[in-house]
Amino acid sequence: MTTTQATYSECTVSVAGLSMHVVQGGNGPSAVWLHHSTGPLGWLPLHERLAERLHVSAPDLPGYGRSERPVWARHPRDIAVLLGRAIAKLELEPTLLIGHGFGGWVAAELATMNPSALRGLVLVGAAGLQPEEGEIIDPIFFTFGDYVKQGFHDEAAFEDAFGSDGSESHRELWDFSREMTSRLTWKPWMFNRQLAPLLREVDVPALLVWGAEDRVVPLDCGRRYEAALPDARLVVVEGAGHLVELEAPDRLASLITEFAGA
């Protein structure tokens, strides 16, 4: 995948003695964007679109990409705590918090800890809650490339993004990221039974976006979030799988900027 040539900058912030890498661009109200369990892919076309209206910060989550690994971390909540401190230190509060997949779970955990730091919450194909219909897919039986392919509605879109099986550097990223993810979630896989009761206290507006063909995190998880959050709206994007930001970036950008009132 080629990152968009654009006006973005990179910075680091130290949290709990660990260096965190952040990509930033755009002008406007603050938005913090969190990547999937498969790791950060740099500055994406979606970011470029969002940056037209928002000031976008896309950190590499602690332990992923170029952010140092908290070897002690055992749960996405630990990551959420670090992220909350990073947002405060970068003076991004109050922010719109956008999370995809695993990053959506981290976002939801952070929202329960400190809703007043948020202007709004956007969860796209977010993990974190146990679906009543279907199951969150288990990557263990997939090669790295095949797992990422599960994220697309149209496998041709995978090839457009990554080539036939991903480049060596992508496979390295997916391998490295899978290890970090497996340090943070295992039993149960990709959800937290303690999350839903706490979401009742997240009194900020929430937008839930799911690809209609999401094979990774079932649409039912979106319905669970909609039921648990006091002020949430679920939008289903036709023609997209789990990786909405890669398959329908323009549609997603419009939904987010409209939601943000930006």
Place this chain on the structure above:
Amino acid sequence: MFIGYFTERPYQDQDSGWFGAVGQPITDLAMSNADYDPKLGADLYNRYLDEKIYAEEMGFDGLMLNEHHSTPFCMGGVMNVEAAILARITKRAKIVLLGNVLPIWDDPLWLAEELAEIDMISRGRLVTGWVRGTGRESVAHNAQSPYNWERFQEAHDFIVKAWTTPGPWRWEGEHYQFRYVNPWARPYQDPHPPIWIPGILSRNTVDWAAKHRYPYIMLATDLEPTKKSFDYYDEQAREHGYEAGSQHHGYLFKVHVDETDELADEVGRKYVQGPSNPFLEGNQGEVLSTLQNLPGLTSRTKVLPTGASLAALQSRGRSGDHAKLGGGTATQAELDKKELGDPFGSYKSQKERYTIITGTPKTVIPKVRHVLETLRPGSIFFWDGDGAMTHEDSMRSLRLMGEEVIPAVREMGKELDLPGPFEMDPYTLAPVEEKTEAAEAVAAPAGD
């Protein structure tokens, strides 16, 4: 020289079609146990125990068991049960467990108790061995793979302490916590049963075994990389301030002995290519590459020479990539046609590479000698009775081993100066004093 006997106890089903060389394509962890027949299982467990008991009669020093989970190639998911039965029935042979998969135990205190019981029932004949397990073990028992190595080490430290430090005490570790450690079962052997470490892949494990002076047992790996791995152990031993010897090196390899070379070949093919053990090298089971690459299971930069070699990676059948080249569903005839150029080792090429030795005692003995001269191990294990071999095939081989091969190999061990861990102490590096029966009688409490 310590000589042990091993079979992996495959679930042998000649009838279902699932486990046959010409049956359906087989992928590891993709077979439903709907096909499992407990009546067949009953026959097989009893058969394998009978063979182990006969192996003791034939003069083997050790009866080796192993453990895998959720797979037809090894019925030893709970090998401690088999070990306990052998502890009661056999009289002389060591019961060698290579090994319990430590990281998948959430309660290692339970394991410490089980092993102490086996050691007592056998009156001190347990050799305990611990492994990190393959990916399928971590998947089957859902053990968090990135912490596999940490859990292995902590469980080891905990069990050794549970065996050696009088309780009660408390353990608040990173992965294990116990508020009351005071097992009412202590190992018969003092301070505890010998610990041997089997493996093929991880340099971490070799470093660690060398540090603890535990014998390292290479499992059916090719000769050259095995030698390199022993060299690596020896280097690590020097780093830790001692000179390792043959008592620190063990080797498991496939050996089948029969009455004629023709019969040995026929049975040898059943062993590696026939029904029932689809994941043996040369057979047609396909192993998911993701199972060998679970997140964080093995440090990517620390792989042994054997790990880098094709044979070790494929030692449980063919990889998906190979299957895509046509290996996965090839018929026996096709396999035979391809075998000369087949690096994945059908029977003939395995024989040429010494990963299986078959023949009459006369042809087998020089080949075993070649292995001993090349690797200089102090303990060896003959791996036989596997694949689609029948009970009769196994028993013929055991008899011939007992009558001719074992006596000859013992002599070789002396001639080549290859003391095993019960002759040369791996820890003190000094000769083990022979306990005479009279001395033992004096040492044993009255009525024992």
